[in-house]
Amino acid sequence: MVREVAESCVDSLLTEMVASYCNRFYANKPELAARRIEAIGYQVGHQLSERYTMERPRFSDHLEAIKFICKDFWTELFKKQIDNLKTNHRGTFVLQDNKFPWLERISIDPSTDKVNSAEDDSFTTAENKAASTISMHLYYPCGIIRGALSNLGITCAVTADISNLPACSFVVRVKA
Amino acid sequence: MIVCVAVVGHQNNPLYIQSFTEADDALKLHHIVHCSLDVVDERVNNPKKSGPLLNETFLGLLYPIENFKVYGYLTNTKVKFILVTTDLDVKDADVRNFFRRFHAAYVDAVSNPFHVPGKKITSRTFAERVSTIVKSFGLTSAV
Amino acid sequence: MPPVAPRSGDSIFANLEHMNAELFTLTYGAIVRQLITDLEEVDEVNKQLDQMGYNIGVRLIDEFLAKSNISRCVDFKETAEVIAKVGFKMFLGVTASVINWDADGTSCSIVLEDNPLVDFVELPDNCQGLHYCNILSGVVRGALEMVSMKTEVTWVRDMLRGDEVYELNVKLIKQVPEEYPYKDDE
Numbered sequence: 001m002v003r004e005v006a007e008s009c010v011d012s013l014l015t016e017m018v019a020s021y022c023n024r025f026y027a028n029k030p031e032l033a034a035r036r037i038e039a040i041g042y043q044v045g046h047q048l049s050e051r052y053t054m055e056r057p058r059f060s061d062h063l064e065a066i067k068f069i070c071k072d073f074w075t076e077l078f079k080k081q082i083d084n085l086k087t088n089h090r091g092t093f094v095l096q097d098n099k100f101p102w103l104e105r106i107s108i109d110p111s112t113d114k115v116n117s118a119e120d121d122s123f124t125t126a127e128n129k130a131a132s133t134i135s136m137h138l139y140y141p142c143g144i145i146r147g148a149l150s151n152l153g154i155t156c157a158v159t160a161d162i163s164n165l166p167a168c169s170f171v172v173r174v175k176a
Numbered sequence: 177m178i179v180c181v182a183v184v185g186h187q188n189n190p191l192y193i194q195s196f197t198e199a200d201d202a203l204k205l206h207h208i209v210h211c212s213l214d215v216v217d218e219r220v221n222n223p224k225k226s227g228p229l230l231n232e233t234f235l236g237l238l239y240p241i242e243n244f245k246v247y248g249y250l251t252n253t254k255v256k257f258i259l260v261t262t263d264l265d266v267k268d269a270d271v272r273n274f275f276r277r278f279h280a281a282y283v284d285a286v287s288n289p290f291h292v293p294g295k296k297i298t299s300r301t302f303a304e305r306v307s308t309i310v311k312s313f314g315l316t317s318a319v
Numbered sequence: 320m321p322p323v324a325p326r327s328g329d330s331i332f333a334n335l336e337h338m339n340a341e342l343f344t345l346t347y348g349a350i351v352r353q354l355i356t357d358l359e360e361v362d363e364v365n366k367q368l369d370q371m372g373y374n375i376g377v378r379l380i381d382e383f384l385a386k387s388n389i390s391r392c393v394d395f396k397e398t399a400e401v402i403a404k405v406g407f408k409m410f411l412g413v414t415a416s417v418i419n420w421d422a423d424g425t426s427c428s429i430v431l432e433d434n435p436l437v438d439f440v441e442l443p444d445n446c447q448g449l450h451y452c453n454i455l456s457g458v459v460r461g462a463l464e465m466v467s468m469k470t471e472v473t474w475v476r477d478m479l480r481g482d483e484v485y486e487l488n489v490k491l492i493k494q495v496p497e498e499y500p501y502k503d504d505e
Contacts, residue, residue, distance in 0.1 A: 003340040010338065020371055057252075299441050
């Protein structure tokens with residue numbers, strides 16, 4: 001039997017993980033916080049790609065592996081597929097999710113952060129804070145994608161583009 | 177009877193090897209496993225020979241040697257599983273079933289947050305599961 | 320006013336959005352491992368996991384009260400039962416039981432036989448002082464504090480350390496009547 005938990009467990013855990021790294025452990029070093037959050041995602045992606053490829057034939061090229069991420073892998077995580085996949089055929093792939101569920105569900109309501117971030121409110125406006133909270137949250141799924149692809153033999157860099165909210169694009173650059 | 181199973185990383189680094197014989201032939205079995213890795217590479221790089229098995233994780237019989245038969249399996253993450261048996265009349269379905277269960281045990285072992293990818297698998301749970309799977313080899317196909 | 324009959328944990332769990340536990344389990348594991356790398360001291364990791372749990376508990380209590388039809392629990396005893404029977408089931412899909420009440424009803428144990436945080440986990444030898452599930456004790460403490468009950472929550476038994484079950488001791492330190500800056504429910 002497949003074990004299940006409430007979706008809010010994952011949402012709360014991610015919100016708190018990002019808040020802890022950004023506001024407590026590396027409050028003044030956002031780039032370090034980002035790297036740690038990405039590393040947590042990387043480990044999870046690495047493990048998930050092992051699990052989710054268990055009963056399937058091996059991929060014969062990069063495109064096949066990326067398509068797997070867009071379809072089966074994304075569906076396991078978010079109950080939906082990536083909406084649009086583009087490539088320049090030179091190692092860059094853009095995976096667009098028109099409504100990325102984690103962005104929909106993250107609470108960026110400032111009141112939810114008040115427990116641990118009271119002291120740095122003076123530095124940043126609420127708006128800046130919301131934007132940086134979003135980008136901090138995106139290091140986690142970027143890490144997941146990089147970890148999953150790396151375990152499938154594809155070394156790459158992954159970034160997120162949110163210039164078209166609520167759409168979110170993950171840009172995968174394969175290293176030669 | 178299964179006499180040896182092994183997990184080998186994508187750089188041919190051994191991650192787990194366990195023999196199941198009374199006899200003192202661990203060294204010999206390790207050598208057989210080692211030699212089988214080249215056969216796996218050859219199979220995978222020259223898929224024509226394996227025909228319909230193209231890209232399938234189950235690689236089938238790699239080679240018979242002396243009294244042993246050696247089977248292989250290659251995951252999507254380029255990890256090799258090797259099985260050495262003394263049974264002469266092995267059913268393909270049994271071997272496939274073995275690898276399927278072995279793969280599930282492997283996936284759970286590397287899902288331990290403290291496991292470091294590419295490092296040897298030291299999990300006791302994994303060792304116990306493997307030993308159960310090895311013992312039930314060939315017994316489950318009727319179920 | 321008597322509380323509305325709480326819905327059972329099973330029926331609430333069935334109505335909540337849920338998902339395969341693997342992502343939750345693996346994410347938590349990766350966080351614990353990263354914390355060990357970053358904070359180095361196991362005691363500090365325990366402390367931070369508890370703090371993370373506390374913050375989650377503080378937020379989760381709203382969803383819990385809203386979805387479970389529980390307006391307010393009368394006393395500590397009832398509250399502990401509700402957390403064990405409804406709360407754990409609702410969020411983690413596992414049932415906990417409450418045992419070992421002391422004479423004056425201010426201390427008890429919440430017992431779990433199973434817990435999705437620990438699937439696949441085997442503690443390495445250098446982490447023996449780690450309370451791997453410490454986030455749970457924080458969640459319980461944080462949630463109780465939002466309903467005006469200050470508690471101390473400590474691990475008594477831990478299956479990752481070879482015990483038969485997970486056992487959390489919950490001790491009521493003080494009950495602060497109506498010091499709930501939170502919001503008016505009704």
